[in-house]
Amino acid sequence: MKRRLLSLLLLPLLASCSVEMLGPRPNGELVALADQAHATDRADDAAELEAEIARLCGTHADGSVPTSCSYTVTPVEPADAFAVTVDAVDEVPAASRDLLARQAVALASGEADPVTLSEAAATQARALLDAEYAHLHGLEVAQAFHDVPAPLIDASEHRIHALRELLAPSGDVPVAAPGYAVSGDLQPADEGFVAALESAREARWLRAVSDAQDDAWRAWVARTT
Incomplete structure (x- = not known):
């Protein structure tokens, strides 16, 4: 009887661990952008992107980010920050597009190249x-x-x-x-x-x-x- 009760008590604990391990994951495109922001020394942009990663993942009742969704900087080769950001606008979740649009505008420089309009x-x-x-x-x-x-x-x-x-x-x-x-x-x-x-x-x-x-x-x- 005691063994059966012990096994029943363990089930919820094991299940909760599985949920945490299989919980939300950081959006891959935002992670790549955050890595690029760090690589190009854009601390403010990186902070905004990390906050957006956490926002999309959601938080526990105590405000902490799920372990499965923690972000760690991965060193990458620096790329053209403006081009990378522009390319990513339509790749990120819809709720994140305005953030990237604002960062793209802030990164823009020089005259606009001629473009053929669709x-x-x-x-x-x-x-x-x-x-x-x-x-x-x-x-x-x-x-x-x-x-x-x-x-x-x-x-x-x-x-x-x-x-x-x-x-x-x-x-x-x-x-x-x-x-x-x-x-x-x-x-x-x-x-x-x-x-x-x-x-x-x-x-x-x-x-x-x-x-x-x-x-x-x-x-x-x-x-x-």
Whole structure:
């Protein structure tokens, strides 16, 4: 009787060990990115990626990460951080794409290379151009009430020019509307209007990086953002 009870008591303990051993595993693509971040001395990016690995794995009730999901740095040969990140955006879980899009934009440098647009990319580009016309209009209206930094105007004009040039071969290049209505709680005269415009624009371009369906277009958007 005692032996039978002992064996019954052992079963849950052994089962719990098996669950832990067979528990969640770190996402392989995020692990590879974290290893690359360490290899290229990007401590902040590595910390964000490690936090994302843990977030996807989940935690025990006490907040600890399952043993099966612990991350240990593996030394790797450094690679082009921007290219590696851009390539990985559509390989990681959907919930992690915005993080990688943001890191890709932060890593982007230099002029965007010309790219042949797929129909899906062209549709995205037209939407970005329409939104950029409205953004520039908002900045220009705000100049009557605020000291709008000239670089913000210049950057918007640059994005408009770049998008028009990119779309020209398609023969379908949107033009600016005669005027734009202001939506939202803030009006051009309000404090914070320009900051809200910029925040919305940044979010829009980051979403385009995240949603892009091919890496060449994604890299172009990240560099033009």
